[in-house]
Amino acid sequence: MLIELTIKNLAIIHEAKLCFGPGFNVITGETGAGKSLLIDALEFALGRNSARDLMRNQTASTSVEAVFSITSTKLLEILDLEFGLDCHDDQLLVVNRKLHTDGKAIIKVNGSTVTTKTLKAIADILVDIHSQGTHLSLAKSSRQLEILDSYNNLHTEKKHFESLLQNALTLKQELNSITETIQQNTDKADLHSFQLKEIDEANLTLNEEAVLTEERELLYHASKISNSLETAYMTLQEQDGNAIDLLGHALLSLQKSPDPSGFIAPRLEVLLDFTEQLKEISRDLKSFKESVDTNDTRLSQINERIELIKTLKRKYGPTEDHILTYANQIREYINQNENLLKSKYQLSLSLEKAWEEAGMAASALSANRLQAAKSLEKSTQSELTEVGLAYSSFEVKIRHTPSAEGIPTPEGNKLAFNSNGVDSVEFLLSTNPGELHKPLAKIASGGETSRAMLAISSALQSHTAHNTLIFDEIDTGIGGRIGEVVGKKLWSSSINAQVLCITHLPQIAAFADKHFKVQKTMNNARTYTHAIELNPEGKISELAEMMGNHKSNNLLHAATELLSSAAEIKKS
Numbered sequence: 001m002l003i004e005l006t007i008k009n010l011a012i013i014h015e016a017k018l019c020f021g022p023g024f025n026v027i028t029g030e031t032g033a034g035k036s037l038l039i040d041a042l043e044f045a046l047g048r049n050s051a052r053d054l055m056r057n058q059t060a061s062t063s064v065e066a067v068f069s070i071t072s073t074k075l076l077e078i079l080d081l082e083f084g085l086d087c088h089d090d091q092l093l094v095v096n097r098k099l100h101t102d103g104k105a106i107i108k109v110n111g112s113t114v115t116t117k118t119l120k121a122i123a124d125i126l127v128d129i130h131s132q133g134t135h136l137s138l139a140k141s142s143r144q145l146e147i148l149d150s151y152n153n154l155h156t157e158k159k160h161f162e163s164l165l166q167n168a169l170t171l172k173q174e175l176n177s178i179t180e181t182i183q184q185n186t187d188k189a190d191l192h193s194f195q196l197k198e199i200d201e202a203n204l205t206l207n208e209e210a211v212l213t214e215e216r217e218l219l220y221h222a223s224k225i226s227n228s229l230e231t232a233y234m235t236l237q238e239q240d241g242n243a244i245d246l247l248g249h250a251l252l253s254l255q256k257s258p259d260p261s262g263f264i265a266p267r268l269e270v271l272l273d274f275t276e277q278l279k280e281i282s283r284d285l286k287s288f289k290e291s292v293d294t295n296d297t298r299l300s301q302i303n304e305r306i307e308l309i310k311t312l313k314r315k316y317g318p319t320e321d322h323i324l325t326y327a328n329q330i331r332e333y334i335n336q337n338e339n340l341l342k343s344k345y346q347l348s349l350s351l352e353k354a355w356e357e358a359g360m361a362a363s364a365l366s367a368n369r370l371q372a373a374k375s376l377e378k379s380t381q382s383e384l385t386e387v388g389l390a391y392s393s394f395e396v397k398i399r400h401t402p403s404a405e406g407i408p409t410p411e412g413n414k415l416a417f418n419s420n421g422v423d424s425v426e427f428l429l430s431t432n433p434g435e436l437h438k439p440l441a442k443i444a445s446g447g448e449t450s451r452a453m454l455a456i457s458s459a460l461q462s463h464t465a466h467n468t469l470i471f472d473e474i475d476t477g478i479g480g481r482i483g484e485v486v487g488k489k490l491w492s493s494s495i496n497a498q499v500l501c502i503t504h505l506p507q508i509a510a511f512a513d514k515h516f517k518v519q520k521t522m523n524n525a526r527t528y529t530h531a532i533e534l535n536p537e538g539k540i541s542e543l544a545e546m547m548g549n550h551k552s553n554n555l556l557h558a559a560t561e562l563l564s565s566a567a568e569i570k571k572s
Contacts, residue, residue, distance in 0.1 A: 001020070001022060001068065001069050001071075001467050001468050001497075001498035002020050002042075002066060002067070002068055002127070002468050002498065002500070003019065003020055003021075003067050003068065003069045004017070004018070004019050004020070004065075004066070004067040005017070005018045005020070005038070005041065005042060005045075005064070005065070005066050005067075006063075006064065006065040006066075007038075007041045007063075007064050008061075008062065008063045008064070009055060009060050009061065009062045009063070010037065010040070010041050010044070010054050010055070010062050010064065011034065011037050011040070011054045011529075012034055012037070012520065012527045012528060012529045013034060013037055013041070013528075013529045014528050014529075016038075016529065016530065016531050018038070018516060018531050018533075019533070020498070020500065020514065021513060021514045022494075022498055022513070023491075023494045023495075023498065023499070023513035023514070024490060024491045024494040024499050024501070024511055024512055024513045024514075025498070025499065025500045025501070025512065025513065025514045025515075025516070026500075026501050026502075026503060026508065026509045026511075026512035026514070026515050026516070027500065027501070027502045027503075027516045027517075027518060027531070028502075028503060028504070028509050028515070028516070028517055028518070028542055028546060029517055029518035029519055030519070030520075031504075032520070033518045033519055033520050033529065034518050034520065034529035035502045035518045036472055036473075036502060037054075037529065038502070038518070038531065039129065039470060039472050039502065040054060041064045042064070042066060042127070042129075042470070043129065044062075044064050044097060044099075045064040045065065045066040045095050045096075045097050046066070046095065046119060046120070046122075046123035046126075046127060047097065047107065047116045047117075047119035047120045047123060048120065048123065055099065055101075060101070061098055061099060061100045061101060062098070062099045063096065063097065063098040063099070064096075064097055065094065065095065065096045065097075066094075066095045066096075067092060067093070067094050067095075068092070068093040068094075068095070068126055068468075069091055069092060070087050070091050070092070070093055070467075071091060071467075072467060075125065075126075075467065076088055076091070078125060079093065079122070079125075082121075083109075083114075083118065083121070083122060085109060085110055085112075085122075087110070092110075093109065093110060093122075093126075094108075094109070094110055094111075095107075095108075095109050095119070095122075096108045096109075097119070107119050109122065126467070126468060127468045127469075127470060128457070128468070128469050128470070129470040129472070130453060130454075130457055130469070130470065130471045130472065130474065140441075141424055141425055141426050142420075144396075144425045144426060144427050145420055145423065145424070145425040147456070147460060148369055148372050148373060148376065148396065148425055149369070149372075150460070151372050151375070151376050151459075151460055152368060152369070152371065152372030152375070154365065154368055154369065154372065157361070157364065157365045157368060158365060158420065158421070160361055161358065161361040161362055161365050161421055162419055164354065164357050164358040164361050165358045165361075165362075165407075165417070165419065167354050167357075167358075168351065168354035168355050168357075168358045171347060171350055171351040171354050172351055174347055175344065175347045175348060175351055178340055178343055178344050178347060179344060181340060182337060182340050182341060182344060185333070185336075185337040185340070186337075189334075189337070192330045192333060192334060193334075195315075195316070195326075195327075195330055196327055196330045196331060196334070198312070199312065199316065199323060199324070199326070199327040199330075200327065202308060202309075202312060204309070204312070204320050204323060204324060205320065206320050206321060206324075207320060208305075208309060208320055209306055209309045209310070209313075209320065212302050212305055212306050212309075213306065215302055216299065216302045216303065216306065236278055236281065236282040237279070237282040243278060244275065244278055244279060244282065247271065247274070247275045247278065248275070250271065251268065251271055251272060251275060254267070254268045254271070255268065355407060355408055356408065358407055359407045359408045359409045359410060360409075360410055362407050362409065362415070362417065362421045362422045363409045363410050363411065363422075365421045365423070366398070366400075366421060366422060366423050369398060369421075369423055369425070370398055373396035373398055373425075374396075376396055376459060376460075377394055377395060377396050379459035380394040380455050380456050380459040381393070381394050382459075383454075383455035383456070383458045383459050383489075384451075384452070384455045386455070386458075386485070386488075386489055386492075387451040387454055387455050387482075387485055387486055387489050388451060388481070388482045388485040388486075389431065389448065389451055389452065389455065391431075391432060391433050392429060392430060392431050392432075392448075392452070393429070393430040393437065394427070394428070394429055394452075394455070394456075395427075395428040395429075395430075395437050396425065396426075396427060396428075397425070397426045397427075397428055397437075398423050398424070398425055399423070399424045399425075399426070400413075400415045400416075400422055400423065400424075401415060401416040401424070402414060402415060402416070403415060403416040403417075406422070407422060409422070426439055427439070427440050427456070428440075429448075429452055431448050440452060440453075448477070449476075449477070450473075450474050450475065450476045450477060450478060450486075451478065451482070451486060453474070454471070454474055454486060454489060454490070457469070457471075457493075458489065458493055461493060461496065461497060467497050467498060468497065468498045468499075468500065469493065469494075469497050469498070469499045469500070470499075470500045470501070471490065471499065471500070471501040471502070471503075472501075472502045473502065474486065474490070474501060474503070474508075475503050475504060475505045475508055478505070479505060479507075480507070483505040483506075483507030483508055484507040484508075484510075484565075484566075486505075486507075486508055487505070487507050487508035487509075487510060487511040487566065488511060488566075488569055490508060490511065491511040491513075491566075491570060494513070504546065505546070506543040506546040506547055506559065506562055507562065509539075509542070509543060509546065510543060510559075510562045510563050510565070510566035511566045511569075511570065512539070514533060515533070515534045515538075515539050515542065516531050516532065516533050516534065517531070517532055517534055517538070517542050518530070518531045519532075539559075539563060540556060540559045540560055540563065541556070541559075543559035543562055543563065544556045544558070544559040547559065
C-alpha cells in the first residue's frame with residue numbers, strides 16, 4: 001500500500017507530503033484546486049508520464065517520492081525474484097523519480113537506479129489507477145482482452161502461444177525466403193541447363209585453342225614446310241656432294257694427317273661432333289617432313305573447333321579455364337537448388353507442425369478465455385447490483401474472424417490471429433431490461449459508465465495482486481442515493497485493498513477512513529496548492545462545503561448525519 005507521497009516543484013505544488021493509511025482514503029477540494037495533480041504526481045513517480053510540462057519552476061528540478069508498504073508475501077517474492085528488490089527486512093519500497101531542468105530523469109527504487117521500463121513493470125503490480133482516461137482505455141477491445149487474461153491469470157498460456165506463434169512465423173519467413181530463391185533459380189533453370197549442356201558437350205581442355213592454332217598454322221603451310229625440309233634434307237645427306245659426305249672426306253683427310261704439334265686433334269674432335277649433329281638434324285628433318293600432313297579434312301575440323309571455342313569464350317569467359325569454372329558454378333547452382341527443394345520440403349513439414357501446435361495453443365487459450373468470460377460476467381453482474389445497476393446486464397463477447405491465411409485450429413477452422421491469439425474481446429452492457437447490449441464506449445450516461453467501470457474493477461480485484469486502487473472522477477454523472485451506493489462500494493473494496501479516491505460527492509467522502517482536503521492559496525502573486533488531513537470537525541465542515549456552505553447550520557447538521565449514516569453502514 002501507498003503510505004507516503006512527497007512532491008516537489010510540480011505544477012502549482014511547491015512542496016507537499018501526504019501520509020496515506022490503509023482502507024479508504026478520500027481527497028476532496030474545489031474544482032481547480034489541484035486534486036488530480038496528486039494523481040499526476042504519482043503517475044510521474046511510477047514512470048507513466050514525463051511531467052515535463054508540469055514543472056513548476058523551469059530552473060529547479062521536479063521530484064516525486066512514493067513509499068509503499070509491502071505486506072503481501074506474494075508481492076515480496078515477485079519483487080525479489082523478478083526485479084532483484086529485497087524488501088523483506090522493513091517491507092518498504094521507496095520509489096524516487098527526479099526530472100532535471102535539462103530533461104534528464106533519474107529513477108531510483110530502494111536506492112538503486114532502474115530504467116523507466118522496469119519502473120513501469122513494478123508499478124503495474126503495485127497500483128491500479130482508474131481515471132477518466134482509464135475509462136476510455138477500458139472501452140478498447142485490446143484493453144478488455146488484457147483484463148480478461150489478468151482475471152483468469154492466463155499470462156503463462158498466452159506466453160506459450162506467443163512462443164509457438166513466433167516459431168511458426170519464423171519458419172514461414174524461412175520458407176518464403178527459400179521459395180523465392182527456388183523461384184528465381186527456376187526462372188534461370190532452362191538457361192543454366194542449356195549452358196551446362198553446351199559447355200559439357202564441347203569437352204574443352206585447358207589451352208586447347210592455343211594448341212589448335214599452332215596445329216592450324218602448321219597445316220596452312222604444310223606444303224612449303226615439306227618442300228623446305230626436303231631441300232634441307234637432300235642438301236645435308238641425299239644429293240651428290242651433300243654436306244655430310246663432304247664433311248666425311250674432310251674428316252678422313254685430317255685423320256690421316258700427322259699431328260706433331262697437336263693442332264689437328266682438337267679440331268678433328270669438334271668436326272666429328274659437328275658431323276654427328278648434322279646427321280641428327282638430317283634425321284629430324286626427315287622425320288618431321290614425314291609427319292607434316294596436308295590433310296584438308298583435319299584443317300577444316302580444327303577451324304570448326306577453334307570457332308566453337310571462340311564462341312564459348314564470348315559467352316562464358318576469356319579462357320578455357322574461365323569457361324570450365326563457370327560450368328562448375330552452374331553445376332553447383334543446380335545442386336544447390338536441388339538441396340533447397342529438399343529443405344523446402346522439410347520446412348513445409350516443420351511449418352505445418354508449428355501451425356498445428358500454435359493452433360492447439362490458441363484454441364486452448366480461447367477456451368480458457370471463454371471460461372474466464374463466464375466467470376467475469378457472473379462476478380460483474382453481482383457488482384452491478386451493488387452499485388445500483390441491478391437491471392443492467394453485462395456480457396463478455398469473444399469473437400473469431402475466419403481467414404484463409406489464419407491459424408488452423410483443431411476444430412478445422414482457419415482464424416485470423418495476432419500475438420494475443422485468435423480472440424477479439426468486447427465488454428457489452430445493457431442498462432435497461434429489453435435493451436440491446438452495447439459496447440461500453442457507446443453507453444450514453446456518464447454515471448452508468450462510471451458505475452459500470454467500478455463494478456468491473458471490483459470484480460477484477462479478487463483476481464489481481466494490486467494492493468492499492470486509485471479512483472479519479474469515478475463519480476462523474478452520479479449523485480444522491482447512487483453516490484452513497486458508490487461510496488459504500490468503494491469503502492467495501494478497501495477492506496481487501498487500499499483505496500484512494502478523488503471525489504466531488506459528499507456521499508462518497510463520508511465513507512473515508514482518511515480524508516484529505518486540497519486547497520489553493522496565493523502568496524507573492526503566486527498560486528500554491530496544499531493538502532491537509534482533516535480531523536473529525538474538519539470532515540464535517542468539508543462535507544458541508546461540498547453540499548453548498550460550510551457555515552450553514554442545516555448543512556453542517558446534514559454533514560454530521562451523513563457521516564453517522566456512513567459509520568453505521570461500515571459497522572454493519
